[in-house]
Amino acid sequence: MDWCNWVPLKCNIFVWRAEMDRIATVEALAKRGVLISDDMCFHCRSGPDSVDHLLVGCELALGLWEKISFWCRVQNFFAFSVRDLLEMSNYCNKGATEKAALQGIVVIACWFLWVARNNHRFSGKRCCVDDIFSEVRSTSFLWFKQRSKFGEIVWLDWCKFVFM
Numbered sequence: 001m002d003w004c005n006w007v008p009l010k011c012n013i014f015v016w017r018a019e020m021d022r023i024a025t026v027e028a029l030a031k032r033g034v035l036i037s038d039d040m041c042f043h044c045r046s047g048p049d050s051v052d053h054l055l056v057g058c059e060l061a062l063g064l065w066e067k068i069s070f071w072c073r074v075q076n077f078f079a080f081s082v083r084d085l086l087e088m089s090n091y092c093n094k095g096a097t098e099k100a101a102l103q104g105i106v107v108i109a110c111w112f113l114w115v116a117r118n119n120h121r122f123s124g125k126r127c128c129v130d131d132i133f134s135e136v137r138s139t140s141f142l143w144f145k146q147r148s149k150f151g152e153i154v155w156l157d158w159c160k161f162v163f164m
Contacts (some may be wrong), residue, residue, distance in 0.1 A: 063129035
């Protein structure tokens with residue numbers, strides 16, 4: 001996994017651990033001997049509470065990846081694992097700046113999917129794809145503008161995913 005310099009360390013560490021299946025999903029906890037009675041995804045109730053399902057296969061994740069691919073003007077993300085997601089920017093037909101932005105957006109989207117999962121599971125706060133997408137787009141803009149060498153980007157261009 002290539003770390004994204006403009007994304008905060010907590011997000012990079014999260015996806016690094018997710019890629020290795022080292023985050024505290026019900027499936028991962030069961031492998032460590034911690035048994036939890038409800039092992040289904042809290043969002044869709046149609047898959048296990050596992051890293052790959054939460055970040056790749058869940059209806060919420062699929063909807064988010066569809067919105068992000070449309071926004072970033074890349075082909076729909078077809079991923080089977082977290083590793084596939086993290087390599088997505090390597091295979092898109094974009095320039096270096098767009099690839100760097102897309103790589104960070106994927107990391108940030110994974111982070112916000114995890115936050116949404118935890119808010120739902122532990123606080124009962126449901127979240128929809130549009131809410132998560134708005135968080136990803138606005139937060140990624142702020143971090144990209146403030147933490148990368150492309151600080152001249154403006155919100156309107158970011159919303160159109162246009163880099164000059």
